[in-house]
Amino acid sequence: MAETTVNKPAAKPPSPTIENLKTIFKKLRKNKAAMVGGYLIIFFVIVAIFGPLFTTGSPSAIDPTNRMAPPSADNWFGTDHQGRDIFTRIIHGMSITLYIGFSSVLIGAIVGVFIGLVSGYYGKKVDAILMRCMDVLLAFPGILLALAIVSVLGGSLQNVIIAVGIFSVPMFARIVRGSVLAVRKLEYVDAVRALGASDTRIIFRHVLPNIMSPIIVQATLRMATAILTASGLSFLGLGAQPPTPEWGAMLSAGRNYMWDSPHIALFPGLAIVIVVLAFNIFGDGLRDALDPKTK
Amino acid sequence: MENNQNIIEVNELQTSFFVGGKEVKAVDGVTFSVPSGKTLGLVGESGSGKSITSLSIMRLIAEPGKVKGGEIKFNGENLLDKSEGKMRRIRGNQISMIFQEPMTSLNPVFTVGDQIAEAVMIHQGLSKKEALKKALEMLELVGIPSPKARLKNYPHELSGGMRQRVMIAIALACRPELLIADEPTTALDVTIQAQILRLMRNLQDELGMSVILITHDLGVVAETCDYVAVMYSGKIVEYADVNSLFANPKHPYTVGLLKSLPRHDIDQEGELSTIKGMVPTPDDMPKGCRFAPRCPFARDMCRESLPHLEEEENGNQVRCWIHTDKWDGPEVNVKHDYESAASQQS
Numbered sequence: 001m002a003e004t005t006v007n008k009p010a011a012k013p014p015s016p017t018i019e020n021l022k023t024i025f026k027k028l029r030k031n032k033a034a035m036v037g038g039y040l041i042i043f044f045v046i047v048a049i050f051g052p053l054f055t056t057g058s059p060s061a062i063d064p065t066n067r068m069a070p071p072s073a074d075n076w077f078g079t080d081h082q083g084r085d086i087f088t089r090i091i092h093g094m095s096i097t098l099y100i101g102f103s104s105v106l107i108g109a110i111v112g113v114f115i116g117l118v119s120g121y122y123g124k125k126v127d128a129i130l131m132r133c134m135d136v137l138l139a140f141p142g143i144l145l146a147l148a149i150v151s152v153l154g155g156s157l158q159n160v161i162i163a164v165g166i167f168s169v170p171m172f173a174r175i176v177r178g179s180v181l182a183v184r185k186l187e188y189v190d191a192v193r194a195l196g197a198s199d200t201r202i203i204f205r206h207v208l209p210n211i212m213s214p215i216i217v218q219a220t221l222r223m224a225t226a227i228l229t230a231s232g233l234s235f236l237g238l239g240a241q242p243p244t245p246e247w248g249a250m251l252s253a254g255r256n257y258m259w260d261s262p263h264i265a266l267f268p269g270l271a272i273v274i275v276v277l278a279f280n281i282f283g284d285g286l287r288d289a290l291d292p293k294t295k
Numbered sequence: 296m297e298n299n300q301n302i303i304e305v306n307e308l309q310t311s312f313f314v315g316g317k318e319v320k321a322v323d324g325v326t327f328s329v330p331s332g333k334t335l336g337l338v339g340e341s342g343s344g345k346s347i348t349s350l351s352i353m354r355l356i357a358e359p360g361k362v363k364g365g366e367i368k369f370n371g372e373n374l375l376d377k378s379e380g381k382m383r384r385i386r387g388n389q390i391s392m393i394f395q396e397p398m399t400s401l402n403p404v405f406t407v408g409d410q411i412a413e414a415v416m417i418h419q420g421l422s423k424k425e426a427l428k429k430a431l432e433m434l435e436l437v438g439i440p441s442p443k444a445r446l447k448n449y450p451h452e453l454s455g456g457m458r459q460r461v462m463i464a465i466a467l468a469c470r471p472e473l474l475i476a477d478e479p480t481t482a483l484d485v486t487i488q489a490q491i492l493r494l495m496r497n498l499q500d501e502l503g504m505s506v507i508l509i510t511h512d513l514g515v516v517a518e519t520c521d522y523v524a525v526m527y528s529g530k531i532v533e534y535a536d537v538n539s540l541f542a543n544p545k546h547p548y549t550v551g552l553l554k555s556l557p558r559h560d561i562d563q564e565g566e567l568s569t570i571k572g573m574v575p576t577p578d579d580m581p582k583g584c585r586f587a588p589r590c591p592f593a594r595d596m597c598r599e600s601l602p603h604l605e606e607e608e609n610g611n612q613v614r615c616w617i618h619t620d621k622w623d624g625p626e627v628n629v630k631h632d633y634e635s636a637a638s639q640q641s
Contacts (some may be wrong), residue, residue: 124358187399193386194353194394195414195465205413209404 034285040278107165112172120180179211220283336520391466397458408446431525593638
């Protein structure tokens with residue numbers, strides 16, 4: 001124990017670098033489901049950016065003469081209880097959904113990664129205090145925590161993003177802390193400290209880049225949860241307000257007409273399922289591809 | 296004045312680890328100095344405290360370890376009194392360190408050039424472009440072929456010897472006055488070892504720095520060092536210039552180490568000799584001389600009380616009762632009588 005540098009076990013496989021992005025991509029390509037998820041995500045992004053240019057009419061254009069019409073050549077997904085074209089609304093909702101998912105995960109990741117880095121690097125009291133706070137946050141069932149935050153802040157799209165962001169923080173903090181604990185013990189961290197590098201420099205320049213893969217995986221998986229939670233909040237009327245074409249809100253509006261016109265709730269519901277599924281299977285595949293243990 | 300000739304003087308250094316409420320003395324009262332421009336070899340088995348000594352000098356002992364006492368005078372100033380901020384400016388700048396494992400001592404996600412440039416950027420405030428230029432110079436200095444191309448390589452693209460050269464380049468980038476090399480060649484092939492040692496020697500002459508070379512390999516010591524301090528379980532047992540140490544070793548432990556080296560100049564029959572027993576664990580220290588349980592000459596007095604590090608006329612030091620007036624046994628010539636005494640040891 002006194003001589004910690006002697007007789008170390010063989011070197012740990014190096015973390016992924018730009019150099020072995022190729023091998024990661026190769027592994028990813030072997031995983032068909034992950035590739036489907038990946039292509040779907042690319043497709044969603046394209047739809048979110050360019051889709052609205054190709055749909056005719058506004059997502060909130062009301063047509064009282066054509067209410068609750070079933071799917072047809074004119075209205076591919078039918079119309080809702082106010083005669084709005086559901087297809088147009090779903091296309092327009094795509095960007096809202098991705099925006100909510102992306103920005104809330106970004107908030108959660110930035111705060112969570114920072115807490116995890118500090119906690120894992122400094123350890124001891126700092127670690128104990130920060131991690132117990134994270135445990136408290138984790139103890140809440142996810143949606144309940146987001147619900148509580150939104151009810152304090154008030155219901156709006158912005159607040160949903162903040163709430164879902166906060167609810168993602170502990171997940172990132174935990175994963176990052178664990179990874180930091182492993183990296184901190186590696187010899188090159190001692191080596192840069194022996195070079196006179198400050199703690200800040202070591203944390204952000206030397207530790208962080210080496211733990212990017214679990215963060216990326218977690219962010220991808222977190223997108224799915226964030227989208228689902230945000231939709232849930234909107235469904236409960238706490239998120240996007242009408243007439244915003246948010247899928248959760250659309251689902252909520254459609255549930256009153258479930259028996260007569262199931263398509264009003266069906267299509268936004270399906271959209272949520274497919275998007276969430278795409279992020280989940282892609283995240284899973286990414287995790288397998290980044291795992292140095294899988295060949 | 297002698298003080299001006301020594302780049303570093305370590306006095307009564309004590310470093311302990313506090314585990315489970317118990318104190319484990321890893322370095323227990325170590326004293327040595329390194330004359331300016333010279334190389335000191337710090338020799339000992341695993342667990343003898345050599346690496347902890349070097350980390351103490353760098354003030355890089357991590358929890359639960361702590362430097363408990365003594366002083367480390369570098370250029371006349373006690374490093375143990377320095378603030379962390381001041382210490383940071385010394386590390387990598389005036390005192391540099393090379394680690395044992397070139398495989399794990401480089402950050403896998405940055406190019407070699409970036410990592411050499413980093414030291415320069417930290418200490419000399421150069422721009423990235425200037426620092427990379429300096430990095431290129433350093434790669435040329437340590438003799439890496441086609442340095443320009445290597446600058447953009449990642450550590451995993453280089454061989455072990457190359458990586459150790461890169462480590463040396465990083466350590467020397469700021470022209471330190473003192474280089475601490477912690478087993479720099481242990482992880483390398485023998486042929487590469489010789490290259491790296493020669494490189495270090497040449498660079499030392501070129502840059503005029505002092506070196507503390509930590510090793511358990513006496514062959515390396517003979518090749519590169521001017522002075523040698525032999526450590527045994529947290530204490531220095533013998534300190535001598537390299538010629539006296541090999542020609543006339545005084546401490547039974549040193550003799551034991553020398554005897555266990557394979558030689559090619561004399562015909563050897565039978566097995567290579569070993570030192571019987573194991574290094575005592577720090578929480579189970581012998582009361583007297585720490586080597587007594589393994590020493591073929593040990594008598595009751597050795598087991599009872601610890602001898603001091605006695606200085607001889609030529610400045611060499613040895614910590615052994617045999618070389619004192621108090622020795623109550625028959626006269627011993629440690630070097631010659633070692634083998635016969637060892638063979639009688641049960």
